[in-house]
């Protein structure tokens with residue numbers, strides 16, 4: 001089956017834009033972040049230090065593929081990464097994998113990436129993650145991920161949404177339609193109290209299974 005490291009071409013061809021991706025299983029040795037990033041991170045667990053460092057590593061590889069020199073990527077107060085000027089992107093890590101996407105703002109307004117392992121979603125989480133409409137449709141039934149597909153999509157949607165709006169989205173604020181034929185999704189912000197994302201309540205994207213995991217990329221394109 002496809003590995004995480006080989007997904008970039010699929011991301012670009014499916015989304016039809018130049019989106020840079022870097023990702024692979026968390027490995028050793030852990031890359032060394034910039035000193036300013038390490039200082040900001042402070043005294044955290046070894047696990048957190050490792051996932052943070054790999055996230056920054058993949059973010060810098062994704063930036064390099066766009067022609068952007070390596071720079072520290074510090075977090076905003078809400079935790080979202082502060083990308084260099086002219087770039088948007090997103091970072092994700094699961095227990096075993098890590099990756100980052102980035103793109104130029106001339107084409108792409110916002111990106112959200114989520115990576116999850118293939119551990120099934122606990123039954124108790126189903127009514128928290130999925131809306132009653134999603135549960136009734138059960139569009140995940142042909143996927144080996146089951147309802148966890150909705151989780152990975154919604155977390156990617158949230159990461160594409162929050163930095164631009166400054167607003168929080170609960171899982172029940174968004175309703176997802178899965179299009180299996182194309183491996184894509186359409187997420188609608190169904191809570192009308194929530195601000196739109198760049199003038200739209202619809203956020204589109206793709207989901208990609210890989211060996212031992214699943215990834216979703218949500219994107220808002222300029223002019224779309």
Ligand SMILES: CC(C)(COP(=O)(O)OP(=O)(O)OC[C@H]1O[C@@H](n2cnc3c(N)ncnc32)[C@H](O)[C@@H]1OP(=O)(O)O)[C@@H](O)C(=O)NCCC(=O)NCCS
Pocket residue numbers: 051052055075078079080081090091092093094113114115154155157158159160162163169170171172173174
């Ligand atoms: C922020 C959140 C989405 C992170 O997802 P996660 O699966 O727990 O963890 P991931 O490894 O995939 O992502 C963590 C990375 O997301 C990024 N991130 C954190 N907060 C973010 C935010 N507000 N906006 C965008 N990206 C954010 C960071 O890069 C972080 O990694 P880093 O701290 O090493 O830089 C999740 O913790 C959360 O708060 N979810 C609730 C909101 C939500 O998902 N709603 C769905 C409704 S549509």
